Amino acid sequence: MFDRRVTVGLALLALVTAGVVLGPLLSPYRYDEQSLDLLGRPLPPSPAHWLGTDELGRDALTRLLHGGRISLAVGLIGALVATAVGTAIGALAGYMGGWTDRILMRLTDVMLSIPALPLVLVIAGLVRPAPLLLVMIIAGLIWTAPARLVRAEVRSLKQRDYIAAARTLGAGPLRIIVRHVVPNTLGAVAVSATLAVGGAIMLESALSFLGFGVQPPTPTWGNLLNKAGPWAVSAPWLSIPPGLLILVTILAVNMIGEGLQRRR
Amino acid sequence: MMLRWLLGRLAGAVPTLLGISLVLFLVVHLAPGGPMDVYADNPSVTPAALERIAEAYGLNRPLPVQYGLWLKSMLVGDWGYSIRTGRPVLVEMAERLGPTLLLGGVAMGAALLLSLVLGVVAAARAGQWADRIISGLALVGLSIPVFWLALVLQLVFSVWLGWLPSGGLQTIGVEAVGDRLAHLAMPATVLAVATTASWSRYIRAGMITALGQDHIRTARAKGMGEATVLVRHALRNAIIPAVSIIALDLASVISGAVITEAIFGWPGIGSLFVQSMDGRDYPVLMGILMMGSAAVILANIAADLVQARLDPRIRHV
Numbered sequence: 001m002f003d004r005r006v007t008v009g010l011a012l013l014a015l016v017t018a019g020v021v022l023g024p025l026l027s028p029y030r031y032d033e034q035s036l037d038l039l040g041r042p043l044p045p046s047p048a049h050w051l052g053t054d055e056l057g058r059d060a061l062t063r064l065l066h067g068g069r070i071s072l073a074v075g076l077i078g079a080l081v082a083t084a085v086g087t088a089i090g091a092l093a094g095y096m097g098g099w100t101d102r103i104l105m106r107l108t109d110v111m112l113s114i115p116a117l118p119l120v121l122v123i124a125g126l127v128r129p130a131p132l133l134l135v136m137i138i139a140g141l142i143w144t145a146p147a148r149l150v151r152a153e154v155r156s157l158k159q160r161d162y163i164a165a166a167r168t169l170g171a172g173p174l175r176i177i178v179r180h181v182v183p184n185t186l187g188a189v190a191v192s193a194t195l196a197v198g199g200a201i202m203l204e205s206a207l208s209f210l211g212f213g214v215q216p217p218t219p220t221w222g223n224l225l226n227k228a229g230p231w232a233v234s235a236p237w238l239s240i241p242p243g244l245l246i247l248v249t250i251l252a253v254n255m256i257g258e259g260l261q262r263r264r
Numbered sequence: 265m266m267l268r269w270l271l272g273r274l275a276g277a278v279p280t281l282l283g284i285s286l287v288l289f290l291v292v293h294l295a296p297g298g299p300m301d302v303y304a305d306n307p308s309v310t311p312a313a314l315e316r317i318a319e320a321y322g323l324n325r326p327l328p329v330q331y332g333l334w335l336k337s338m339l340v341g342d343w344g345y346s347i348r349t350g351r352p353v354l355v356e357m358a359e360r361l362g363p364t365l366l367l368g369g370v371a372m373g374a375a376l377l378l379s380l381v382l383g384v385v386a387a388a389r390a391g392q393w394a395d396r397i398i399s400g401l402a403l404v405g406l407s408i409p410v411f412w413l414a415l416v417l418q419l420v421f422s423v424w425l426g427w428l429p430s431g432g433l434q435t436i437g438v439e440a441v442g443d444r445l446a447h448l449a450m451p452a453t454v455l456a457v458a459t460t461a462s463w464s465r466y467i468r469a470g471m472i473t474a475l476g477q478d479h480i481r482t483a484r485a486k487g488m489g490e491a492t493v494l495v496r497h498a499l500r501n502a503i504i505p506a507v508s509i510i511a512l513d514l515a516s517v518i519s520g521a522v523i524t525e526a527i528f529g530w531p532g533i534g535s536l537f538v539q540s541m542d543g544r545d546y547p548v549l550m551g552i553l554m555m556g557s558a559a560v561i562l563a564n565i566a567a568d569l570v571q572a573r574l575d576p577r578i579r580h581v
Contacts, residue, residue, distance in 0.1 A: 106279060106280065106283060107283070109280050109283075110280055110283035110284050110287060111287075113284055113557045113561050114284055114288070114553060114556070114557045114560075115519040115553065115556040115557065115560070117522055118519055118520075118522060118537055118549075118552065118553055118556065119288075119291075119553060121522070121537070121538075121541055122291060122541070122549050122553065123291055125544070126291070126292065202409060205409055206409070206410075206411065206523060209409075209523070210522075210526065210541075212541065225411060225412060229415075232415055232418070232419060233419070233423050239412075239415055239419075240416070242412075243409055243411070243412025243415065243416070244412075246412065247404075247407055247408050247409065250407040250409075251403065251407035254403055254406060254407050258403065
């Protein structure tokens with residue numbers, strides 16, 4: 001009943017999620033545990049450290065999986081907040097029309113016109129946010145896509161008879177939007193929420209890669225890559241895996257989104 | 265008629281630009297420490313000196329007054345001075361524009377060519393193995409983080425194979441086309457991958473819609489060759505919806521490929537942006553963001569113009 005891509009995507013995502021949730025629990029090392037014997041320079045993979053160690057003697061696999069927790073959490077929460085905000089603004093603009101619509105859509109245009117990564121860099125650089133604030137900043141940038149989508153859906157739904165019926169029965173705009181309009185846009189919302197997860201993970205990792213996102217010692221896939229940069233040549237085991245996991249995660253999310261879209 | 269439409273669109277862009285300037289202004293001035301933060305971090309700057317600097321830049325006046333003054337000077341072309349170098353922001357940006365346009369131009373040109381070919385082939389073979397491979401690759405291309413792709417390419421082609429230089433615009437003292445191309449190859453590839461992936465998907469979708477239409481059946485029934493049908497009849501219609509997204513991506517070239525330029529040490533707008541981040545050089549940051557936003561707005565209008573030319577049914581009255 002599901003598109004095959006949805007199944008494969010969900011399986012990949014489940015695998016990554018299980019890895020980052022369980023991995024650090026099963027690992028004999030802590031993500032910030034330094035080994036004084038191994039201090040100085042990264043060491044290649046060995047039976048004791050499957051993905052080697054970093055320059056402080058910390059186990060790379062444990063840090064990779066622990067970093068995944070932050071990256072995934074930022075992606076999921078960021079997408080959730082962005083979708084909620086975007087849905088609310090899109091539904092309001094689409095249903096009310098007139099000045100409300102014009103002002104909200106002008107705001108959307110403004111946010112869509114400013115180059116996203118540079119803007120988020122400036123904000124993150126000035127504020128130096130903790131992870132939770134970072135999530136809000138990312139959500140504050142990517143709510144525009146769901147907002148436009150929901151607005152278009154709502155404008156077409158508004159013409160339907162059952163909305164007119166609800167209005168005739170005396171339902172106010174808020175009740176109609178929440179009870180009758182939004183539930184019928186959920187299909188479209190699900191697709192854009194899925195794509196937003198990928199967008200949020202990508203933004204966080206780009207920010208952290210450039211050194212303006214989540215700050216060490218808390219690892220994320222992005223700042224692991226940042227820290228691995230100077231060792232890229234001598235210790236590729238530090239830089240290849242984080243990027244590969246970002247790729248697999250975003251690919252999984254995109255496959256789910258694609259499959260859901262095809263089914264609509 | 266066309267001119268009036270164009271003037272109308274340009275006038276309509278003014279409130280959006282004002283909104284953008286307000287958002288950027290507020291971002292810098294409402295951040296903790298505000299624009300003075302760069303000096304406040306410096307222990308050798310005394311409180312009295314801080315006050316003098318604030319006075320000189322007008323930073324002790326009410327926010328709306330500051331915004332008005334800033335907007336006025338932006339409008340007359342006075343974009344201020346870089347805190348890092350002390351040189352005019354516009355001069356700093358102009359110096360970096362050349363390399364950025366070169367890199368962006370080559371990458372976008374390659375992406376356009378590739379995505380047209382891939383999109384048309386995928387649509388012509390929809391559902392078959394060629395389509396599956398192209399669509400699968402496109403999805404992977406969309407999901408690859410650029411910074412990681414750049415690192416992997418550097419590792420493979422510069423470190424292991426030693427074929428390509430790992431960064432920079434050219435080898436110092438060497439003025440040869442081959443050398444320039446070798447330096448362009450990796451950053452342009454990195455930039456082109458995600459763009460090609462995205463554009464080819466739009467072109468594929470547009471082609472599939474176009475190929476289902478009556479005039480295509482008529483053309484085939486008349487005995488036209490498949491290549492003529494695909495390129496002359498279908499592609500012309502298929503590209504119309506893709507034009508908007510292509511225009512937006514082209515506009516984003518102006519604000520620089522921040523990550524790609526930073527990794528490959530490409531001396532363009534993007535690496536100027538990253539350098540300015542380190543020094544909190546907010547006049548330069550604001551300048552680049554304003555220019556990038558204006559480019560996006562103009563690209564939207566340009567896309568509408570192109571779409572109207574390609575599709576006579578879209579009329580601007």
